[in-house]
Amino acid sequence: MLPSWRWFGPDDPVTLADARQAGAVGIVSALHEIPAGAVWPVEAIRARRRQIEEGPGDAPLRWVVVESVPVHEAIKTGGPDRDRYIDNYRQTLRNLAACGPRIVCYNFMPVLDWTRTDLAFPLPTGALALRFDRVALAAFDLFILRRPGAARDYDEPLRQAARDHFEALTGAGRERLARTILAGLPGGHAAYDLEAFRAALAAYREVGERELRANLAYFLRAVADVAEEVGVHLAIHPDDPPYPLLGLPRVVSTEADLAAVLQAADTTANGLTFCTGSLGVRPENDLPGMVHRFGRRIHFVHLRNIRREPGGSFHESEHLAGAVDMYAVVRALVEEERRRVRDGTPGVPLPMRPDHGHRLLDDLRKPASPGYPAIGRLRGLAELRGLEHGIGGGAREPTA
Known part of the structure; x- marks a missing residue:
């Protein structure tokens, strides 16, 4: 897999130099300053790419994944302006294809994104x-x-x-x-x-699970054709946590949910961000089996572990120690990469990033975005690369 690193832009206290020293080759970034629903201008995309790829040093970085292009709430609620926002999303995909990375991570969680207490x-x-x-x-x-x-x-x-x-x-x-x-x-x-x-x-008062599923399918049918046309791979992120919150439905939480997402627009352009931490909260989710069953449509990987607590609570554990059998998941991902090599399928190496990390050592005394300290992620990336090498999937030199 391609060792990658999330970077929130020039104001991120964890720098591109830090990412390079941690062993990352790919960078996962986005234009967070652009509000949800607006078109991403070509020049802004090019400027971010230059920031990432034209920095100093002999170890080049590549912008390999956009995380995320947010979906406007009007699309999720099926509001009267949704077609206008969908048209903007389609144009953003065209602009990214013209000058940026070809994998776009997004989610369809109402109101709140990932949630912690x-x-x-x-x-x-x-x-x-x-x-x-x-x-x-x-x-x-x-x-x-x-x-x-x-x-x-x-x-x-x-x-x-x-x-x-x-x-x-x-x-x-x-x-x-x-x-x-x-x-x-x-x-x-x-x-x-x-x-x-x-x-x-209140905007979701009339939007239940059935309506949210229908609105997601409507969105996918409207954008997947453009993604396929311009060579972009859409990669939906699972719900986090993977169950309803605060009266809001969530519809990307289980294997059946993922299957429905892929069936809504049956093209390789419509795929998954496989997040082990989000999916692993639900014990019924068979993560290695899901890799085998959905492997052809996995475009991006988040590797994170959790420890489940009674009643649906959980905390984020070390990457190799928790409820997720990380060895089995990484082995399944390595097997999927080998299948792609045999079949001549694009998408090798598969971009992977350590998702979140503990604050430890000097991170305890430095500013960092929650879940995204330098040393905790460095440790996670090192452990995951070592696991992949041990399985036999990391012998080649990763390239972007």
Whole structure:
């Protein structure tokens, strides 16, 4: 696989030089300054590519994946402006194909992108991890957001646990919980305050699971033809966490969901970002089997591990230690790459990045985007490259 690294642009405290020294060859980046729904201008794409690929040093980097081109909320809700925003998305794909990378990661999660309740969960080693606590989320939903009808989504034991959690929080603790959920995480949507968030939720009052699935299929049928025409591979990211939150449906969480996404537009241009951390939260998801069954449509890989906790909570563990059998997943990915080589299928090497990382060592004293410190990801990338070499998939020199 192609060792890659997410970079949030010139303001990212983890630099391109850091990525190069960590062993990355590919860079995963986006134009986060452009609002969702707007067309990405050709010159802006070219400027970002120059920043990545024309830097100093003898170890060149390549912009290999766009993560992400956000899908406007009007497309997800099926609102009256969705066709205009879809036309803009199609033009952005054309502009990327003209001057940028050919893999586009995106997601279809309503309102919130990936969600955590704790950005500094202490581990026994002293490192800090990201955590999602279902009780804390329920406490926010019931007693801070006070979403109408929220009580129906939680059974009595969970409601009581949420009340106890809320009452144990200080005023600062309640503010921190709300800020963690609403402030937006790297690569996600802009921050909300409570009133703006309530308004965003209201837009989904008539959008349930069936409607969201239909809106996703509508979007895919509208953009996949352009992607196929210009040689771009779309790669949808699974829901994170992979179940409904705050009354919002989520429809990219299980193997059946992924199959439906691929069937909605049956072309290689419509594919997957295979995220082991997101999919691994649900124990029924057979990750190595999914690689074998969907391998031809996997365009991008996030390798991350989690430890499941009771009731749907989880925290992010070391890359090789957790609920995900990382050896089996990487072996399946190596086998998929070998199949592509045998069949002459494009897409080798497959871009892979270590997804998230613990804050440890000097990262504990330096600024970094949540989930994206330098040393924690360096460790993850080194472990994953070593695992791939041990399996026998990393003997060649990776190239972009």
